[in-house]
Amino acid sequence: MSQRATRLLHLLEALGGRRRPVAGARLAEDLGVSLRTLYRDIATLREQGADILGDPGVGYLLRPGFLLPPLNFSEDELEALALGARWVTRQPDRALAQAAERAMTRIGATLPASTRLSIETSGLLVPTPSQTPPDAPWLPTLRLGIRLEHVLRMHYADGQGQATQRLIWPFAMAFMEGLGMLAAWCELRRDFRHFRADRVIALADTGERYPSRRHVLIKRWRAATGYGLDS
Incomplete structure (x- = not known):
């Protein structure tokens, strides 16, 4: 150090x-x-x-909420962070991609020049997606909705292209190559539902908090569906 x-x-x-x-x-x-x-x-x-x-x-x-984590990280840990940040920059959520770039810039600014150069040229690369992810300008709204546990109003198209309006309680989003999947409680169906990211037309935050906690919904969802997405 x-x-x-x-x-x-x-x-x-x-x-x-x-x-x-x-x-x-x-x-x-x-x-x-x-x-x-x-x-x-x-x-x-x-x-x-x-x-x-x-x-x-x-x-x-x-003020609370600020840490300077890279100071005590090993080179393995820094390489893992850099690799994860590079993966995030390839996702369709530009706000999240830019946040990853800013985070790595801040981490790099605290490192000795030799360590920074080693991490930047580690040779650990993220492959280019086989197909360009569809533009998803609503992703920041989704991430904020998950974080704040807010009800979202979603305009969604099913597999036949038929559009519906739904109120959902979002609690998880899985990023997979070429396809993202949103997990939420759907008020219309009164059950857990999974929505394909490429079929979401628009999302709007109602500003209302849903009547449960995110960790409770995740626990119920896992018990009901058997899914075990990392949170």
Whole structure:
């Protein structure tokens, strides 16, 4: 681990768990760095996504939800992350693909130059899909619906091309080459249903939370169908 990466990790640890802002001078003293170095490190962490509140003379507070995972990763773990990110960039969800690219850029920024070069040129490649996945601009809505446990209004075409409007409780999405599959509770059928991604015409978030929890639906779904998609 580089000296700079170690210093950033120590700064995160110093900020973590605090409920009130801590003065920059105090942080610099605790970490054994100059105030100028501290300000530069805080700016670096902010660029990498750390939600650090505060300014010089006011104090600093790290809002929950930010970790800097690559600092303690082995090269095997970093290669696995890079390979997974490359696979995500080949999926039709452009927002998710761009998030994967940003995540790997942030991870790379914390690594020593030699390690970063090794990961970027590892030779572990993701094959190009045999067919171009259909455009699916509704995927971010689906992912948010799954995350927030929201009821979605779906415009869907069956195998004969007949379109229907449905209210669904989405809880899982499987990404497979050439075909994605959505698992949800369908209010129309009053049962679990699987929907092919290439037959979804549109999705809209109703903003309403469905009357169950996602993990409960997944448990019921597995018991009812025998499926065991990794979650």
